[in-house]
Amino acid sequence: TVGLSMLASGQVSILILLGYIIMAAKLSGAMGGVLLYLTEIFYLDARIARIGEIKNHELQGGEKAVLSDFNVEIKDVCFSYQKDTQVIRHASFTAEQGQVTALVGPSGCGKTTMLKLISRLYDADSGTVQIGGTDIREIHTDSLFKYVSIVFQEVILFNTSIMENIRLGRLDASDEEVIRAAKLAGCNEFVSRLPDTYQTIIGENGAKLSGGERQRLSIARAILKDAPIIILDEIAASLDVETEVQIQTGLNHLIQGKTVIVISHRLKSIENADKIVVMKAGTVEACGKHAHLLKQSPTYRKMIEKSNLAEKFNY
Known part of the structure; x- marks a missing residue:
């Protein structure tokens, strides 16, 4: 709306307005990708902690056994x-x-x-x-x-x-x-x-x-x-x-x-x-x-x- 008003008043030309719109679209797409990666980064700590839990999980012990009674x-x-x-x-x-x-x-x-x-x-x-x-x-x-x-x-x-x-x-x-x-x-x-x-x-x-x-x-x-x-x-x-x-x-x-x-x-x-x-x-x-x-x-x-x-x- 602001761009159209400026175009109507002669403050900018049609080429400048189109260039602005194209740049804004490209920046918007790039920012969307950045925000997506930021979201992944926020979850990264939790995932690393979970991997640590799995790696540090105590293995079940025990000896080999031959059983004959199965109660x-x-x-x-x-x-x-x-x-x-x-x-x-x-x-x-x-x-x-x-x-x-x-x-x-x-x-x-x-x-x-x-x-x-x-x-x-x-x-x-x-x-x-x-x-x-x-x-x-x-x-x-x-x-x-x-x-x-x-x-x-x-x-x-x-x-x-x-x-x-x-x-x-x-x-x-x-x-x-x-x-x-x-x-x-x-x-x-x-x-x-x-x-x-x-x-x-x-x-x-x-x-x-x-x-x-x-x-x-x-x-x-x-x-x-x-x-x-x-x-x-x-x-x-x-x-x-x-x-x-x-x-x-x-x-x-x-x-x-x-x-x-x-x-x-x-x-x-x-x-x-x-x-x-x-x-x-x-x-x-x-x-x-x-x-x-x-x-x-x-x-x-x-x-x-x-x-x-x-x-x-x-x-």
Whole structure:
């Protein structure tokens, strides 16, 4: 507006005004780039500090161990992700070899965190997690992971073939062993429809597969590994009923004689577990079988009542 007024009054010529506009545009673009870099510089300190935290993070210690007893004991365990907020508070229970132990409780009560402590993805702040009477902090993670198969809700897959993704469960497995594990996990039904079957490249984190298909590959890995301790976190969350039945058949072969610890929000699927551990606000409210907990655990009783109501709901 000022430039047009000056042009109209004869104070500047059209060439000078155009030159000014071009210079202003160039300066504006340059300043935009400078401001962008200034923003990055402000974040740089935080990024450098984070890198320092990672480099200075204390590595988990422990010795190589040969275990023969696979009872898992949680003894007065406390844990916090952040110093101010305790996620697990003085929790204690035992998951025995040859049995299925189910963890149940409201969302956010610490079930998945407990599984991460058992598999030593984190170390407890206090108390102990023991396998066969040995504190897992005394066992090197290379040794520990040989004894544990984990199927978490969040599946990690790689941009390679289905065959190689499953083989990560046991790197020396033959193709026949991989395919057998895949069939037990219910994978063969969808793999057989793919153009290159087990050699199909599935994309980064299994981008070319559905959620249920990715979950089945993760279960196939666990079946192939055949570890004595099986940890299952909501494995049926992404599966339809038919596929869940197929997988259950495979899991029945997998869990014989093993220590199985499972989380499931489908309470019907864990009613027959050998032991049910009810968690509430990071601690263990009660342990026992289904009938016992209906009488002794208000939290479990309320969850069963809500589950029954949900089943009766009609759209």
